[in-house]
Amino acid sequence: MEKIKLVFLGTGCSNPTVERNLTAIALRHQGQWILFDCAEGTQRQMMKTGVSYMKTKYIFFSHFHADHFLGFPGLVATMSMHERDFPLHIFGPKGTKERIERALSLGMMRKDFEIKITEVTRAGTIVKEPGFEIDAFSLKHEVPCLGFAFREKDKEGEFQRAKALKLLPEGPLWGKLQKGQAVKHKGKTIKPEQVMDYSKARKGRKISIVMDTLPSSIYFDYIMDSDVLVHEAAFADKFEKRAKETTHSTARQAAKVAVRTNAKKLVITHVSPRHKKNSELENEARQEFANVVVAKDLDEIEI
Numbered sequence: 001m002e003k004i005k006l007v008f009l010g011t012g013c014s015n016p017t018v019e020r021n022l023t024a025i026a027l028r029h030q031g032q033w034i035l036f037d038c039a040e041g042t043q044r045q046m047m048k049t050g051v052s053y054m055k056t057k058y059i060f061f062s063h064f065h066a067d068h069f070l071g072f073p074g075l076v077a078t079m080s081m082h083e084r085d086f087p088l089h090i091f092g093p094k095g096t097k098e099r100i101e102r103a104l105s106l107g108m109m110r111k112d113f114e115i116k117i118t119e120v121t122r123a124g125t126i127v128k129e130p131g132f133e134i135d136a137f138s139l140k141h142e143v144p145c146l147g148f149a150f151r152e153k154d155k156e157g158e159f160q161r162a163k164a165l166k167l168l169p170e171g172p173l174w175g176k177l178q179k180g181q182a183v184k185h186k187g188k189t190i191k192p193e194q195v196m197d198y199s200k201a202r203k204g205r206k207i208s209i210v211m212d213t214l215p216s217s218i219y220f221d222y223i224m225d226s227d228v229l230v231h232e233a234a235f236a237d238k239f240e241k242r243a244k245e246t247t248h249s250t251a252r253q254a255a256k257v258a259v260r261t262n263a264k265k266l267v268i269t270h271v272s273p274r275h276k277k278n279s280e281l282e283n284e285a286r287q288e289f290a291n292v293v294v295a296k297d298l299d300e301i302e303i
């Protein structure tokens, strides 16, 4: 089973610091990369970590505060220079189309490939690929802001090609057997269990990305049972009031969300420049939820 990889390209908020680039996260699934947000400096962070912008088909924007977005036109310019010739799919909240078009008109650049923009106006599944789906849902921030859940499809079991070939030739009936349906071939019924090894069944992995938000039950249903929950937490306890005023979470609040939604692991990101070290946020979060880390730039996690 190939691991899913998460790469934290930038883990800061507001303004970049020596330690932290601004927010962007890359996810790799079966050789394909997906980007969540694209702050300034993202493309150099991608180069450092081997995240391929030519194998990036999707970019999901949580919202358009500058610390999540300003790397986008530069990334598109580089993609064009490298003669990308296949579409890039962009998703974001209401207003995405206008923002993206304005951003792309700023720099004089060639753009030889198609950019398909989708504004998410209703929570639910927004991408359906053969191996995974992506859900989008609203967060509670001062501007429209989305969270995303990457859900890998469950594996029903392993198809035994050699066994199948002995029973019937390759063709559409194989697909039916893989889906668990019995088929008829030359008058004989073939049952799925004759060609499927159900001991290899596996539940799909789930990774949820919750960017700028007050902690709120409005998004809990969408992130339930995540293998990895990535949750923003700009602040430590001592700035709880400030977090509330600016519609952000504290590390402890993010940890409570992880508990309430039954996450297996919590990764905290989007840390304020006020916090030079991770330890304060990490210690406070750990009092609520044991399996937590505060991400540093270029950290990689395999799931």
Ligand SMILES: [Zn+2]
Pocket (backbone or CB within 6 Å): 013, 014, 065, 067, 068, 212, 270
């Ligand atoms: Zn932010």
Ligand SMILES: [Zn+2]
Pocket (backbone or CB within 6 Å): 063, 065, 141, 212
């Ligand atoms: Zn924001």
